[in-house]
Structure formats: structure tokens, C-alpha cells
Amino acid sequence: MPSLEPITSGTRPPALLRRGWVGGFFGLLLLLGLGLYRDYGVGWDEQIDRLNGIINAKYVAMQLAPELAKRQPTFAEIPDLYGSQDTDHGVFYQLPLVILEKVAHVEDSRDVYLLRHLVIWLTCAAGTWVVYRLGAWRFGSWHWGLLTAALLVLSPRLFAESFYNYKDPVFMGFFALGIYTLVRWLRHPTWQRALLHALATGAATDVRTMGVLLLPLTLGFGALELWQRPLVRRQLLLSGVLYLPFTALVVVVGWPYLWENPIGHFLEVFQSFSRYRTDMLTVYLGQEISVRQLPWHYVPVWLLVTTPPAYSVLFVLGLASVAWAAAQRPLLWMSTTTGRLDLLLVAWCLGPVLAIIVLNSVIYDGWRHLYFIYPAFLLLAVRALHMLWHRWRAAGSPTGRMAGWVSLGLFILSLSSVAYRMVQDHPYQNMYFSLPGTAAGRWFERDYWALSGREGVEWILTHDPAPQVAVGTDARSRLVLHNAQLLLPPAERARLRMVPPDQATYFLTTYRWHPGPYNAYGLPIYERQVNGIPILSIFRLR
Known part of the structure; x- marks a missing residue:
């Protein structure tokens, strides 16, 4: 039976060339962030997120060193953990940032938030590397992996929010890491890889509760591997036994609010999926409506109007190509590496959207709560590009080759247009719309940060x-x-x-x-x- 191995296409290029291009790309990405991180303002939630980290730091200090904690000059001014309104937000990321402030001896607010903006950019750059690895694995080539990473960087709203949004782009990177460790475990199911995947799952859950979605993905695609790959069933079962308990351990250890009542408090937090503590109005399609009464099409529409049109067209084409391949011979398609991985991408991308619609969960500020599906969105878009590229190379007629050149030119022109808009709009790439500005300004929220x-x-x-x-x-x-x-x-x-x-x-x-x-x-x-x-x-x- 086919195993879950990377897809290869042609001979592998020299390692030195790959390291040069990949190292140069991510080196320039880091330099870009170092040059821009001071330009962005403080977003709406930044102080609240930082306070949540400080509250949890006080709680941890009281548990581990109460006498030392009480001697801190600001101890009495910090609210207690229980009674805080943001206990349903994990602090796996916020707590280390608070500790970093102390270690770096930054106290003035300007220094504090500039430091935090730099760190979040570095974190999101690491998430981009994970997306590169997923793309390289799926398409068997570092070229395609680098293209996937480039499309992520050339996503204007994600780019801007990678400097000040501590929750959504950060969680996107953690969730992508969870998918990457899942794929590696399914490929070679060892106990070490199972524990690493459990660590990634627990960390993602402690950044945002929606990280628990990695659990059904893991169990579902683990079962699929058991069915399709009898030769690795024993390794999958033995290593998989460690996954759930170790994930639970990581979630509890990394989330102080769960320490005293892990099950009860987690169920309480999980219920916040489908409710929101206060009502709020948002502008959608030119009307002010309550976030508790959003129509089912709120997320798809917001995703399309804030994503470069070429990406959306390619995504639809990629999704259609997956559906077509699956419909031809479903069992044969499911038995292939590409088939199972494409199914994972579809589940990653569409599953959370359908869950939001079915559960009528409260979201607001566009689709930022679902940014974590965006790497799958891009991978499906690149799948369409990959398919078109190989069909173009195989085209024998002059008409087919000419159509390929025209399509390539339009794609490059589209990327250039996005990059130009990002430069022109700096530091407000978060205001990118694929619609004309006059229409977007009337129909949707503006600078909600x-x-x-x-x-x-x-x-x-x-x-x-x-x-x-x-x-x-x-x-x-x-x-x-x-x-x-x-x-x-x-x-x-x-x-x-x-x-x-x-x-x-x-x-x-x-x-x-x-x-x-x-x-x-x-x-x-x-x-x-x-x-x-x-x-x-x-x-x-x-």
C-alpha cells in the first residue's frame, strides 16, 4: 500500500542552491521586519492581552514563590486570575512575553510595545517557515514551498497583523506547526514524533482554544492511515497511545487557569466557542448588525474581499481539482499519499468554517478568528498552480504554450500589484480590500484595530x-x-x-x-x- 511519503518531482536540486534561496528569503524577511516593526501602532486588544499575561504571571508566582511575589512593587495593583474576564484566553504566548519584559528590563510603555511588536514578527516569521516546510513536503520541491511562503508574506492583512495581533497570526503559526508535526508522525509513526505532535497540539490549544481542532484531525487521519497502511498499524497504535494523555498534560501545564480544576474550567472555556460575553455591532454589507446575529456568509465574504483575487481564484480551482480527483476513483484516490494529504488540507480549510456556521459561533472584526485556516487555503491555491504548471510544460501545441505564458504573466502581474499596494498602504496593510475603496469603505469595517x-x-x-x-x-x-x-x-x-x-x-x-x-x-x-x-x-x- 502507498505510504505517506513526500511527493517528489524530478531530480532534487543541489542542497547548496536550496539553502541559498531559502536562507536568502527568510533572511530578507527578518531584515524586513527589523526595518518596519517600529512603524505600527498599538492595536485595540494589545493592552488587554498584556494584562492577561501579567495576571497569569502573578498567579504562577503566587503558586511557586508567594513571598517573593508579594514583595513586588506592583503586586497589589494586579487583578487576581479568578474574576478576570479573559480567563478563556490561554497564555502560552503571553506569559513568556511578560517574562521577557522583565528579563530585558523594559519598563516605559514605548519600549515595552516595540519589543513585543518585534517578538511577534519573529514568531510569525517562524510560522512562515513552517508553511514553507508544509509546501515543500506536499509538492516535493523547495521551490513550491518557497512560493507558498511568499504568498503568505504577500497577504497584506496578515502581513500587517504579524506585528501587533498577538492572537490570530500567532495561532495560525502554532496550528500550522500542529499540522506539520501530524504529517511527520503519520509518515513515520514513532513515539518521539507522537510526543512532539502532542506538544504542538497542546501549545496551539493554549494559544487559542480552537487548537483542540487538531484532536479530531489527528484521530481521523490517524484512523485513515491505519486503514490504508497495515504495515505501520502497530507503530501507529503504540505511539498514538501517548498522544492524548500527553496533549492533556501540556494543555493543563501551559494554562494556569486550568490548574485547580482542569476539566471543569476547560469545559467552561470551550463553551465560549459559540457565545460572546457582550453584544457588539459590526458593519457588514453596509449595515450595522449584532455580532450575535451574523449571517452564514459572513466569513466567506470577508475572506474573499480581503484576499488578493488571484489567490481566491486559484483556491477555487485547487478545491475543484481535489473534488474531481476524489470523485473519479474514491478508494484509489484515498490510497495515495497525495489524496490523503489533500483531504487533510480540505478538512483543515473548510472544517472550521462549517463549524462556525453550524454552531453559530460569535466572531467579529472580519475573519481574523479563522486566520489559522489560511495556510491550507494557500496550499490548495498552490496545488492549482502546480497542476497548471505541469500541464503547461506538457502542452504540445503553440496555443497551449501561449496560454501558459499569458497565465504566468497575469499571475506575476497580480503579485506585483499586491506588493505595490502593500508598499503604498504602509503601515496600514490591514486595510487591504480586493474591492474598490469607495465600495469597501461603505460596506465593511475599516481600521477596526x-x-x-x-x-x-x-x-x-x-x-x-x-x-x-x-x-x-x-x-x-x-x-x-x-x-x-x-x-x-x-x-x-x-x-x-x-x-x-x-x-x-x-x-x-x-x-x-x-x-x-x-x-x-x-x-x-x-x-x-x-x-x-x-x-x-x-x-x-x-
Whole structure:
């Protein structure tokens, strides 16, 4: 029976050439991040995420060294773990960041958040490497793996959020690692690889609870291997016995909230899949609707309008090609390495979307909660490219070859257009839409991370030399000003006074929950637009 081995295509290129290209790609990626990480503002959730890490750090310290913890100067100001509203968020990633702050001796808010932005970029770059490895394994070539990684980097919204979103792009990398360790275990089922996969599963779950989706994928595709590969059944069963208990151990150890009542607290957290603690409005297709009443098409539409069109077209083609291959001779297709791996990609990509729809789970801010399916989305898109490439090379007619050249030119043109948009929109690649800007601005949420607040506050302080500058914003958006001042130098931070609008000299808005114009304030004295969409306006009130 066919085994789960990498697909090879042709002779393997020299290792030196591969190392040069792959090393150069990821070296440039790291340098790019080092050059850009200071440019992004503090996102809406960053302070909350950091506080969650600090609360858990206090709890761990109280469990391990209570007397030492009580002597810390800020101990009394830190809330207790129980009673905190974010206990349903794991801290496998946030807790080490808090420790890193202490080790690096950074205390001023500007230094703290710049350090955190750098670390999250490095983490997401590591996740990109995992996606490269998955692509190289699936297509049997480092070239195709590198193309998959390049498409991930040239995904504007993911690129921007890789500097300040501690949850979704980070979880995407951890989940991709879980898929990678699963594939390696299925390929050669040893107890070491089973434990490594359990570690990856537990870590992903402790970053976001949806990491538990790795469990049914592991059990389902493990059973499929047992059926198709009788020669490795004994190794699969013996090593697989270790997977579930070790995964449970990692989840509990890495999530302090579970320590005192692992089963009860985890079930409580798991229920948050299909509910949200408060109601909230979001702009979708031009209407403000409750996040508890989102239509079934919310995720597919958001995914399509925020993904480069060429990727979406290739994904549909790749999905169709998988369905066609499976429909021809299902049992034979299932017995092949490519068939089982493509089925895994489809389950990884579509399974969570269907679960969100069926469970009517609450999501918001676009489809960011499902970013972890995006590597599978790209791998299916690259599958279509891989298929078209080989058909083009096999084409004997001049018409077929000409069609191939035209298609290749259009694809390169599409990538160039995306890269150009990313440069033009910097540092607001999170505002990328595949629609015209005027339509996107009317139909969908804009800068829901409120990153542009930093630019607005800096502009006001640069153009107003007064020792104290009073700035106001919408009542529900006061956090925008608070987050914006975190990256100011201390002297500038001291000049900023955050006040209600009726006491302010300047009114700043990022249009969150207020998509319409502010006619009562007249014309803005400063405005930032991205592809024709206003995301920041400043009005002088007096």
C-alpha cells in the first residue's frame, strides 16, 4: 500500500542552491521586519492581552514563590486570575512575553510595545517557515514551498497583523506547526514524533482554544492511515497511545487557569466557542448588525474581499481539482499519499468554517478568528498552480504554450500589484480590500484595530506646540487615544490630555462604530485615507 511519503518531482536540486534561496528569503524577511516593526501602532486588544499575561504571571508566582511575589512593587495593583474576564484566553504566548519584559528590563510603555511588536514578527516569521516546510513536503520541491511562503508574506492583512495581533497570526503559526508535526508522525509513526505532535497540539490549544481542532484531525487521519497502511498499524497504535494523555498534560501545564480544576474550567472555556460575553455591532454589507446575529456568509465574504483575487481564484480551482480527483476513483484516490494529504488540507480549510456556521459561533472584526485556516487555503491555491504548471510544460501545441505564458504573466502581474499596494498602504496593510475603496469603505469595517490613532496623536502634537494639548474622541473609542499615547516618547506623552469632546481642542476619530461623516465638526484639518477609504480624521474644535 502507498505510504505517506513526500511527493517528489524530478531530480532534487543541489542542497547548496536550496539553502541559498531559502536562507536568502527568510533572511530578507527578518531584515524586513527589523526595518518596519517600529512603524505600527498599538492595536485595540494589545493592552488587554498584556494584562492577561501579567495576571497569569502573578498567579504562577503566587503558586511557586508567594513571598517573593508579594514583595513586588506592583503586586497589589494586579487583578487576581479568578474574576478576570479573559480567563478563556490561554497564555502560552503571553506569559513568556511578560517574562521577557522583565528579563530585558523594559519598563516605559514605548519600549515595552516595540519589543513585543518585534517578538511577534519573529514568531510569525517562524510560522512562515513552517508553511514553507508544509509546501515543500506536499509538492516535493523547495521551490513550491518557497512560493507558498511568499504568498503568505504577500497577504497584506496578515502581513500587517504579524506585528501587533498577538492572537490570530500567532495561532495560525502554532496550528500550522500542529499540522506539520501530524504529517511527520503519520509518515513515520514513532513515539518521539507522537510526543512532539502532542506538544504542538497542546501549545496551539493554549494559544487559542480552537487548537483542540487538531484532536479530531489527528484521530481521523490517524484512523485513515491505519486503514490504508497495515504495515505501520502497530507503530501507529503504540505511539498514538501517548498522544492524548500527553496533549492533556501540556494543555493543563501551559494554562494556569486550568490548574485547580482542569476539566471543569476547560469545559467552561470551550463553551465560549459559540457565545460572546457582550453584544457588539459590526458593519457588514453596509449595515450595522449584532455580532450575535451574523449571517452564514459572513466569513466567506470577508475572506474573499480581503484576499488578493488571484489567490481566491486559484483556491477555487485547487478545491475543484481535489473534488474531481476524489470523485473519479474514491478508494484509489484515498490510497495515495497525495489524496490523503489533500483531504487533510480540505478538512483543515473548510472544517472550521462549517463549524462556525453550524454552531453559530460569535466572531467579529472580519475573519481574523479563522486566520489559522489560511495556510491550507494557500496550499490548495498552490496545488492549482502546480497542476497548471505541469500541464503547461506538457502542452504540445503553440496555443497551449501561449496560454501558459499569458497565465504566468497575469499571475506575476497580480503579485506585483499586491506588493505595490502593500508598499503604498504602509503601515496600514490591514486595510487591504480586493474591492474598490469607495465600495469597501461603505460596506465593511475599516481600521477596526484603530492603529491610525497613533498617527493622529503624533500629528496633533507635532503641529501644536502648546505644553498641554486636549484631545477627545467618541465615547466608545476612548481606548484609541489611550493606546496611541503608549508609543509616544515620555515628554510628548506628558503633553497629551485625553478629555471628553466638549472639553477638547481637537477631535480625533478612527471611524470605529461611526462609519458616517462628522458633519457637525466641519471639515477635517488632517485626514488619512488608504485606497480612498478615510480611516483617520482630525477636527479642530476651538
